[in-house]
Amino acid sequence: MSWTDGPLLGFDxxxxxxxxxxxxxVTAAVVRRDAAGTVVRTWxxxxxxxxxxxxTAIHGITTAQARAHGAAPAVALEEIAVxxxxxxxxxxxxxxxxxxxxLSLLDAELRRHGLPTLAGRLGAPVSPVIDPLVLDRSEARYRRGKRTLADLCAVYQISDTANLHSADADVVATLDVLAAIAASFPHLRELTPDALHAHQVAAHRAWAEEFNSWRASRGMNGPGAELTWPGRDAAPAETVADTAALPA
Structure with a gap:
């Protein structure tokens, strides 16, 4: 039995x-997929x-809509983290x-509202995580072109992409792309979830180091790609009290 048989929990x-x-x-979706089917929950x-x-131009949600119909952040973030x-x-x-x-943005939001981070709740690093972007970069290293979710849907012939940039549609597409990657590179199916997680940690670091070296060779400034995955070595998020007086 492979991890591809599920269950898997998609997040976006x-x-x-x-x-x-x-x-x-602004919006989030958690999608559970297993042998029984697909169950979607959104916020x-x-x-x-x-x-x-x-x-707003990307996801379609305005400030007015979010204020009128959105959940309180602390309540929704707690539900997502659980x-x-x-x-x-x-x-x-x-x-x-x-x-x-x-995952880094979610942890920053949890800290902002005084809630435990994912690792804090688990008492361990956040694992196992599967990232189709990391896998595609590793397995199709020399393929030219961009690697957005829409691009990979085209590469792996995922047709139902009309509603991309809504969180639930993006999660379903991500799970479909992952299934196609696993079918294209069957050795990934043989790994345990923990081994696959470790493989991605190493694969991401190798890609990031190569990318940052390429940037440096062309005199590009800026921080470049983070070496760590799936978490980032980011500064702690400000609290709600810290940002209360900030302009919009």
Whole structure:
């Protein structure tokens, strides 16, 4: 029996931006897939700050919608964290595309609201996690082109992509891409979830070091790619009290 037989718990967020220490979760989805089928749970959250127009253009949620219909952040974040850590504690892999972004942002949000982080709840590192982006970079290293979720859906011939950039649709697409990667590279199916997690830690570091070396060779400034996966070595998030007086 392989990890591909399930259960798997997919996770994705749509946010106010891409800064894992300062931006907020607007919507989230957790999708459980096993032999019995697929079960989707979603959240709409009032992030407590203005949602930039550029973010709304991607996921379609306005500040007014989030304020009128969104859950209080602390309540929703607690529910999301419980769903993820319950699965992880049972050995069920969490699947996320570009997992380091979503998991790091979630942990920053939990700290912001005085809630335990995922690792704090588990009493151990967050594992096992499966990231189709990391696997595709590793297994199809020399394929040219971008590697967004939409790009990989095209590569692996996932057709149901009309609603990408909604959290639940992105999770379902991520799980479909993962299944296609496992079919294309069957040696991945033979690994245990823990061994697959360790494989991705090493694969991500190798990619990040090579990418950062390429940037340096061209004189590019900036931090480059994080070496760690699935967590980032990010600064702690500010608390709600810290940001209460900040402009939108």
């Amino acid at each position: 967020t749509e946010t106010t931006g891409v800064d894992v220490t300062r931006d907020r979760i 709409l959250i009032d992030p407590g700050i203005e949602i930039p127009a550029a973010a 769903a993820l850590t319950t699965a992880l504690a049972a050995g069920t892999p969490v699947v996320a595309f570009n997992a380091s972004f979503d």
